[in-house]
Amino acid sequence: LCCECGQFHLLLDNHLYNFQDEVDDELICHICLQPLLQPMDTPCGHTYCFKCLENFMQEYNFCPMDRKKLSFQQWHKSSLLVRNLLDKLIVFCPFKAECQQTMQRCELEAHLQNRCPAFKKYKSELQRKKNPISKGKEDPPTKVETNMPKDPEVPSGGLSLVAESSAAAVVSLGTAEPGLVNPAFEETEEGENLPQRTSLVAETTTIEIHREDPEEELGMRIVGGKDTPLGNIVVQEVLRDSVIAADGRIAPGDHILEVNGVNISSVTHCQAVSFLRHPGPVLHLMVLQEKGFSNKTAQQDSTSATSREVIHVTLIKRDRSEPLGIKLIRKTDEAGIFILDLLEGGLAAKNGKLSRNDRVLSINGQDLRQGTPEAAAQIIQTTESRVNFVILRQPGVQLSEPVEDGSTSNNSSSSSSNGGSPVHHRRRLDQNHYRRKSNYQKGYISHEKTVAIKKEPKESLGITIGGGRDNKNKLPIYVTSVQPIGCLFRDGRIKRGDVLLSINGIDLTHLNYYEAVSALKSNAASHSVVLKALEILSLNSTEPSLDIKEQGFSWSPLWITWLGLPSYLHCCQDIVLSKGNLESWGFSIVGGFEESKGNQPFFIKTIVPGTPAFRDRKLKCGDEIVAVNGVPAIGMSNSELIPMLKEQRNKVTLTVVSWPGSLV
Numbered sequence: 001l002c003c004e005c006g007q008f009h010l011l012l013d014n015h016l017y018n019f020q021d022e023v024d025d026e027l028i029c030h031i032c033l034q035p036l037l038q039p040m041d042t043p044c045g046h047t048y049c050f051k052c053l054e055n056f057m058q059e060y061n062f063c064p065m066d067r068k069k070l071s072f073q074q075w076h077k078s079s080l081l082v083r084n085l086l087d088k089l090i091v092f093c094p095f096k097a098e099c100q101q102t103m104q105r106c107e108l109e110a111h112l113q114n115r116c117p118a119f120k121k122y123k124s125e126l127q128r129k130k131n132p133i134s135k136g137k138e139d140p141p142t143k144v145e146t147n148m149p150k151d152p153e154v155p156s157g158g159l160s161l162v163a164e165s166s167a168a169a170v171v172s173l174g175t176a177e178p179g180l181v182n183p184a185f186e187e188t189e190e191g192e193n194l195p196q197r198t199s200l201v202a203e204t205t206t207i208e209i210h211r212e213d214p215e216e217e218l219g220m221r222i223v224g225g226k227d228t229p230l231g232n233i234v235v236q237e238v239l240r241d242s243v244i245a246a247d248g249r250i251a252p253g254d255h256i257l258e259v260n261g262v263n264i265s266s267v268t269h270c271q272a273v274s275f276l277r278h279p280g281p282v283l284h285l286m287v288l289q290e291k292g293f294s295n296k297t298a299q300q301d302s303t304s305a306t307s308r309e310v311i312h313v314t315l316i317k318r319d320r321s322e323p324l325g326i327k328l329i330r331k332t333d334e335a336g337i338f339i340l341d342l343l344e345g346g347l348a349a350k351n352g353k354l355s356r357n358d359r360v361l362s363i364n365g366q367d368l369r370q371g372t373p374e375a376a377a378q379i380i381q382t383t384e385s386r387v388n389f390v391i392l393r394q395p396g397v398q399l400s401e402p403v404e405d406g407s408t409s410n411n412s413s414s415s416s417s418n419g420g421s422p423v424h425h426r427r428r429l430d431q432n433h434y435r436r437k438s439n440y441q442k443g444y445i446s447h448e449k450t451v452a453i454k455k456e457p458k459e460s461l462g463i464t465i466g467g468g469r470d471n472k473n474k475l476p477i478y479v480t481s482v483q484p485i486g487c488l489f490r491d492g493r494i495k496r497g498d499v500l501l502s503i504n505g506i507d508l509t510h511l512n513y514y515e516a517v518s519a520l521k522s523n524a525a526s527h528s529v530v531l532k533a534l535e536i537l538s539l540n541s542t543e544p545s546l547d548i549k550e551q552g553f554s555w556s557p558l559w560i561t562w563l564g565l566p567s568y569l570h571c572c573q574d575i576v577l578s579k580g581n582l583e584s585w586g587f588s589i590v591g592g593f594e595e596s597k598g599n600q601p602f603f604i605k606t607i608v609p610g611t612p613a614f615r616d617r618k619l620k621c622g623d624e625i626v627a628v629n630g631v632p633a634i635g636m637s638n639s640e641l642i643p644m645l646k647e648q649r650n651k652v653t654l655t656v657v658s659w660p661g662s663l664v
Helices: 050-057 080-087 105-114 117-137 160-164 191-196 243-247 269-277 347-351 373-382 487-491 513-523 612-616 638-647
Strands: 039-041 047-049 090-092 102-104 199-210 220-224 233-238 255-259 282-294 309-316 326-329 337-342 359-363 386-393 444-454 463-468 475-482 499-503 528-538 573-578 587-590 602-607 624-628 651-657
Touching: 039 050, 039 080, 047 050, 080 105, 090 105, 102 105, 199 243, 220 269, 255 269, 309 347, 326 373, 359 373, 444 487, 463 513, 499 513, 573 612, 587 638, 624 638
Parallel strands: none
Antiparallel strands: 039 047, 090 102, 199 282, 220 233, 233 255, 255 282, 309 386, 326 337, 337 359, 359 386, 444 528, 463 475, 475 499, 499 528, 573 651, 587 602, 602 624, 624 651
């Protein structure tokens, strides 16, 4: 809660006020559409809030109203007269239930600090809650909890083996994820030295998050879920000045495995959002975090094999390049290689004799008791036909149901031990450039509707909107709320979350936010309004309701609902990555064509710290790749896309669609 205005907002955003009277349009900022704060004038005669204009100028070099060229040096403070008029606007105390006073805007801060009994009560309660929490925050960062729950409440999914390890799990991204563009290894002529090279290390840790307000949002955006090709729940973004940002231990790219002891590695996106939005003063999160590269050698095997069973399994490949569909990892508390998952539809899963948590002792007679997943990958890839496994299995371990994550499992580097289903299809590249053959609508569909209403000329539409092509995610215009005072509320057909396509024949799909606001306002003055909109409908009536109060943040659709949009509403952007000869691009991908699931989009699943993709800062987890160097990815399997990425030695252009993750 801001101590100056008494309301919830991000630290770097403008203060919020409840004004007693309607404010003159001449005193309104045309960016935030609120009364001006720290007003700044431009040479072309427009006035904006300082923070609004500063944020706008981070990305653009023109005036938002007339698009005339503009630089930081050209704008200046508004006149003293304008500033005084704004300061004298009458506002209500934000604690209206307990304090009914009104005052000039410039006097609100002094009122809150010195005279408001409700704010004084709030501060005392806040101080009381802070005392026990502050002690916990003083613990050194090395004391992060790593105790794992013995019995997850939800059946474990693709990362079950990681979650069961008693200490940090070391995961080789050369084999842990299907469709991975290996960030740690590149093909070289010295293939025999591959097992000795560095591995990517990831750790599972349990993090305790404290909230002073049990209903306060965590302040991060998430993507993924078992109903998407990503499979797991991945942090896309951590918002500034949020609870998660203040804690400092969770970063974009982290995989969330458990929430308060409940395994969410195999739940839908909506279920994961529901778990993470559940209120409470303390939240326990188990996360998988990448720590970069390590040369650490495997520890000595201290595990007794007396109670385990040795099993021989032979898999027969149709050709040398056919993948097995196995995800392998290694642990810090036990030497060797373990099977993390078997890809649905893959050769190993069809064979049925290998299981999750099996330890690989040897492949084709080569001892891997102290080996690495990279060494196993090298053996598998160079084998022409028969791959003979000797594995150690703990009694009682059985192959669980495969996770519906839609993943394929090719790897672009020589350390891959798996691969997607074999490709036996024609390239489907005859569609429009960067367009999908069909929408990816698993769980959601879009329905176009036309709403014609009669109204009084002065009657408001009564909606607020978000998005716009000037948004950082280049979103279409969508409805964020339908107010009970407007004609659209009375009509009832336009709902929150609808994407607005046009009003009275004026196309809204290519407009920025300010242009859309102007178009809606000007057409609202008519006696009749015809709106075309796209409603995104859920096909799953059993999903939890997520229509909850969101303090401090404006409402926005869930990430997964954007995946149901038709491709003509997608706005692509090019991201150019550059790297040295010895580097890898540093990201993993999932998705692509599979015989069992057809065409699926390619998504970015992992971005590795310290790599070109990480340093560039533009690529995000959950981004959809639609083209590589101008070649559309539609219809490709990852066995086709990954070699294309591998061929780009020093520079690659990725055309991506980026949707904002769901806010929790």
